[in-house]
Amino acid sequence: MVDRRIISNAWSEGERVDLLIENGVVVAEHIDPASVECPAVDVGGRLLLPALAEPHAHLDKALTADLAPNATGDLRGAIDAWMAAEAAGRFEPVGMANRIRDELRRLLLSGVTSVRSHLNVGGGVGIEHLRVALAVAEEFTGVMDVQLVAMITMPLTGPGSEPNVVALRDAVDAGVHLVGGCPHLEPDPVGAIDALISVADADRPIDLHVDETLDPSMLTVLDLISVARQRSDVRFTASHCVSLSAIESDRLSEVADGLAECGVGVVALPQTNLFLQGRDDVQRIPRGIAPVGVLRRHGVLVAAGGDNVQDPFNLVGRSDPLEAAALMVMAAHESPDDALNLVSNGARAVMGLPECGPRLGSVADIVAIPARSAREAVADASADRIVFRAGQEVARSSVVRSTVVDF
Ligand SMILES: [Zn+2]
DSSP: OOEEEEEEEEETTEEHHHHHHEEEEESSSBBGGHHHHHHHOOOTTTTEEEEEEEEOOOOOTTTTTTTTTOOSSSHHHHHHEEEEETTOOOOOOHHHHHHHHHHHHHHHHHHHEEEEEEEETTTTTTTTHHHHHHHHHTTTTTOOEEEEEEEOOSSSSTOOHHHHHHHHHHHHTTTTTTEOOGGGGGGHHHHHHHHHHHSSSSSSSSEEEOOSSSSOOOOHHHHHHHHHHOTTTSEEEEOOOOOGGSSHHHHHHHHHHHHHHOOOEEOOOOOHHHTTTTOOOOOSSSOOOOOHHHHHHTTTOOEEOBBBBBBTBSOOSOOOOOHHHHHHHHHHHHOOOHHHHHHHHHHHHHTTOOOBBTTTTTTEEEEEESOOHHHHHHHOOSEEEEETTEEEEEEEHHHHHHHSSSO
C-alpha cells in the first residue's frame, strides 16, 4: 500500500508549491491538495528547506554546563571540570538518559532528523555512556536517524591501551554504528587508526577528531589520508581539522586533494572552535575553523556541526544547526546558501544519507520555517518550525510575538 501525504501552501526556491509525497519521497511539487485523499498539512506560506542534520554532537556531554562548571573557561578547565564531575558521580545513567532525550528533542524541534554523536568510551566509563545513548536513541526510531560513534579514550596502542581496546570491542558488540578517537593525541596516530579498523568491520565507518589545534605542524590528517589510500573499503570522516586553518595555501591544496581523492568527509565545528581556540592570543585572534570553502572547491565532502552544547567545552549553544550555519557565514565567510547546505544535505552526505528536501525525487525530510529565502532563514533562525520526516509531521514549535505599537 502506498503511503501518501501532502504538504500544502508552501514556498520553495521562490515559487509556491504543494507537495505530494509517496512512501516518504516527493513525487509532485504542484498538485491540487483537494484532488488527493490523504493526510495533508497546510504550512501557512512557510518556506520549505531540506531537514537539518547534526553531523557531530556529544550527547553524553550535552547540557552538563551547570553539573560540571568550567572554572577557567578554557580547554584545561573543561577537562578538569569533566573529570571532577565524573569522579563525583554526577553522570549517573538516569540523569544522562534524561539529558540525551532532552537534547535529541531540542534538535528535532529545530528541524533535525539525523544526528551523529560521539560518546566517551574506554577510560573509567567503559561503554556505560554508549549503552545509555543506544537505549534513548531507540525511542526516536522512525523519527530521527541517530548514529552513535564510540570515541575511544587514548591510548589505543602501547602501554595502558588494553582497557581501551577491550572497550572498543565491547562497543562494537553492543552495536555502535561508528568508531572513532583522537589520533592527534595518540602516541602512534597511524597505529591508533589501524587499531580502530582492525576491530570495526568494513560496514562500520570511522569518524575521528583530527588535529583540534592551531599548531600548523600537527597534521595527523596526512596519516589519515595515507591510511585511507590503502583502505578504500572504509568510510572516514575527519572532524575539526583546526590546524588546516593555520597552514600555507599550497600545502592546504595538497591536503584537500588527498582528502577528496580518498572520499574523506570533513566536519567544521564553529561553536567549539571559536570557544576553545585562540585563547592565548590577544591580537589577530585566530578562529580555528576548518577552511571548508577551499576544501569544497577541491571536491571534499564538507559539513558543519554544533559539537558541544551547554557543557564545559562550550557554555552556550542552542541545539540548532542554523546557529552553526550563521557562524559559518560570519566567521568562515561561507555564503548563506552554502552554509545552509553544510548543516543539511552536505552533512547528510558526510553521514552517508540520501539527499532530502522539497525537491522532486528527494526524501521528504523537510523543515518549514517563516522566511522568504534561505538567507533569511539562517539570519532570523525563527524558532517557529514544522518538521517533517518522510512527509509526516514529527515536531512543531510556535512563536507568539506582540508589541504595543500598531502596524
Ligand atoms: Zn567533538
